[in-house]
Amino acid sequence: MNIVVVTAGLSVPSSTRLLADRLAAAVGDRVDGADLRVIELRDHAKDIANHLVTGFPPPSLREALDAVVSSDALIAVTPIFNASYSGLFKSFFDLIEPDALTGKPVIIGATGGTPRHSLALEHAVRPLFTYLHAVVVPTSVYAASEDWGNTDGLDTRVARAAGELAGLLTGRAPSPRPAEPELIPFEAQLAALRPQRSAN
Amino acid sequence: MSTTSTQFGIFTVGDVTPDPTTGRAPTEHERIKAMVALALKAEEIGLDVFASGEHHNPPFVPSSPTTMLGFIAARTSRIILSTSTTLITTNDPVKIAEDFAMLQHLADGRVDLMLGRGNTGPVYPWFGKDIRMGIPLAIENYALLHQLWREENVDWEGRFRTPLQSFTSTPRPLDDTPPFVWHGSIRSPEIAEQAAYYGDGFFANNIFWPKEHFQRLIGLYRDRYAHYGHGTPEQAYVGVGGQFFMRKNSQDAVREFRPYFDNAPVYGHGPSLEDFTDQTPLTVGSPQEVIDKTLTFRESFGHYQRQLFLVDHAGLPLKTALEQLDQLGEILPTLRAEMASGRPSTVPDAPTHAARVAAGSRDVEEVSA
Numbered sequence: 001m002n003i004v005v006v007t008a009g010l011s012v013p014s015s016t017r018l019l020a021d022r023l024a025a026a027v028g029d030r031v032d033g034a035d036l037r038v039i040e041l042r043d044h045a046k047d048i049a050n051h052l053v054t055g056f057p058p059p060s061l062r063e064a065l066d067a068v069v070s071s072d073a074l075i076a077v078t079p080i081f082n083a084s085y086s087g088l089f090k091s092f093f094d095l096i097e098p099d100a101l102t103g104k105p106v107i108i109g110a111t112g113g114t115p116r117h118s119l120a121l122e123h124a125v126r127p128l129f130t131y132l133h134a135v136v137v138p139t140s141v142y143a144a145s146e147d148w149g150n151t152d153g154l155d156t157r158v159a160r161a162a163g164e165l166a167g168l169l170t171g172r173a174p175s176p177r178p179a180e181p182e183l184i185p186f187e188a189q190l191a192a193l194r195p196q197r198s199a200n
Numbered sequence: 201m202s203t204t205s206t207q208f209g210i211f212t213v214g215d216v217t218p219d220p221t222t223g224r225a226p227t228e229h230e231r232i233k234a235m236v237a238l239a240l241k242a243e244e245i246g247l248d249v250f251a252s253g254e255h256h257n258p259p260f261v262p263s264s265p266t267t268m269l270g271f272i273a274a275r276t277s278r279i280i281l282s283t284s285t286t287l288i289t290t291n292d293p294v295k296i297a298e299d300f301a302m303l304q305h306l307a308d309g310r311v312d313l314m315l316g317r318g319n320t321g322p323v324y325p326w327f328g329k330d331i332r333m334g335i336p337l338a339i340e341n342y343a344l345l346h347q348l349w350r351e352e353n354v355d356w357e358g359r360f361r362t363p364l365q366s367f368t369s370t371p372r373p374l375d376d377t378p379p380f381v382w383h384g385s386i387r388s389p390e391i392a393e394q395a396a397y398y399g400d401g402f403f404a405n406n407i408f409w410p411k412e413h414f415q416r417l418i419g420l421y422r423d424r425y426a427h428y429g430h431g432t433p434e435q436a437y438v439g440v441g442g443q444f445f446m447r448k449n450s451q452d453a454v455r456e457f458r459p460y461f462d463n464a465p466v467y468g469h470g471p472s473l474e475d476f477t478d479q480t481p482l483t484v485g486s487p488q489e490v491i492d493k494t495l496t497f498r499e500s501f502g503h504y505q506r507q508l509f510l511v512d513h514a515g516l517p518l519k520t521a522l523e524q525l526d527q528l529g530e531i532l533p534t535l536r537a538e539m540a541s542g543r544p545s546t547v548p549d550a551p552t553h554a555a556r557v558a559a560g561s562r563d564v565e566e567v568s569a
Contacts, residue, residue: 049470050470050471050475052470053467053468053469053470053471054408054409054466054467054470054471054476055408055409056408056409056410056413056479058471058475058479059479181389183389183393183420183424184390184393185393186339186393186394186396186397186428187397189335189336189339189390189393189394190339190343192336193336193339193340193358193359194358195357195358195359
């Protein structure tokens with residue numbers, strides 16, 4: 001199982017990356033043969049902006065986008081900025097074709113300085129992946145600064161989300177590559193435009 | 201007109217863009233006259249094709265291509281006049297049939313056209329059309345255009361315009377031979393399929409993106425061209441774009457072009473010039489580098505019939521664009537010789553009116569289409 005972790009933390013070290021790693025480890029413990037790969041969006045920040053400007057990805061970003069699309073499951077973690085996902089996180093997922101994540105199991109996670117932003121996961125991040133037809137596990141995982149200082153809560157949520165993802169992956173064949181769109185033969189395109197006459 | 205294996209030419213968007221090194225933008229009048237000057241220069245240096253875009257909003261000026269091409273036709277004698285593109289979605293196909301047939305007569309056959317859907321969504325309502333119907337409009341309008349150029353007393357009914365009864369568009373195409381049609385697309389397999397169905401040409405404007413995308417699109421067109429019985433995949437009519445800035449010395453070209461690149465409307469303020477030249481057809485360098493890059497297109501897309509370059513964009517002054525054409529004229533004999541070398545005799549030459557008349561293309565197309 002190819003599981004890709006997308007993390008949009010900006011600092012080094014990053015609490016967003018820390019949460020991503022915790023989620024990845026918990027998933028790795030529960031999914032047989034999990035092959036985990038982490039994509040740090042910071043490493044692709046310029047390429048993401050260039051793709052938005054030119055309409056095509058430079059080679060290393062192309063490879064990262066392909067990895068996300070062809071993965072069996074996704075762990076996506078963003079810092080919460082101004083009540084929503086970070087611009088870098090959104091810009092990356094803006095480059096994904098709208099049907100490319102259809103049916104893909106996803107854990108969403110976020111970090112922030114205060115627990116008051118936790119529902120941003122539900123009102124911003126979850127709708128994004130729902131729009132992309134991904135299957136987001138019921139438990140989303142938010143980590144505020146204070147969560148890193150105590151032992152209860154965060155680990156439980158991480159474990160629950162990982163368990164939910166593992167459940168979705170059980171008995172599931174690895175994802176096929178997205179199919180090329182089917183070509184509609186020209187006669188069919190022409191025929192669809194012919195005026196419909198009622199028989200009389 | 202003698203036969204040419206690959207036609208070389210220029211295509212212009214007709215944008216009014218400030219020169220980033222001076223801040224000054226040409227007036228619309230200056231830009232329109234500059235486009236004409238480029239067309240005349242293109243003929244002077246021995247190019248085969250001049251093509252103008254069609255746009256209906258600022259900062260673009262060429263809203264009326266057949267008017268401009270008619271004016272150029274009167275001042276040239278050899279070059280083929282074309283478009284890049286004519287909007288098959290929002291123009292009435294009856295008017296396209298008439299305008300280009302008229303131009304054919306005035307230019308003694310030196311006319312073809314490239315059909316496309318344009319780059320501006322809002323243009324649809326400006327001409328009373330529904331943007332959601334882009335592909336269906338392209339399909340229905342071209343089916344009618346194709347018929348109007350080949351039949352008289354046309355009875356026709358469709359979804360997007362009023363029916364026609366016993367309608368004959370005038371004038372009839374010169375020598376009963378309609379202009380050759382290229383279908384231009386950067387994205388849509390439906391358009392490649394349309395070009396293949398009719399046995400028309402397919403132009404992939406590849407200048408802003410990496411080649412892999414266009415290899416798939418052109419490959420699809422070639423396969424479907426064969427599927428519809430027009431010939432082998434290698435016999436399909438392919439055109440591609442190109443973009444360069446050259447000076448004798450490569451470093452001079454990079455230094456002079458960089459401010460234009462960095463501020464260009466399409467890709468400015470994005471990737472570096474170096475990355476963009478690595479990843480797209482753009483060449484900024486010496487004449488030899490332009491030759492080398494251009495010859496890679498044949499490796500990527502197979503032997504092809506038309507090569508159009510963009511030389512007048514991003515606010516480059518007319519004087520500079522004319523110098524670029526002088527440079528292109530100097531390497532043109534090499535480009536022609538290299539492009540023709542190793543070309544199988546089964547690959548067709550580029551389409552011309554004379555060759556199509558000689559081949560009786562009207563009858564051929566009626567049978568095949």
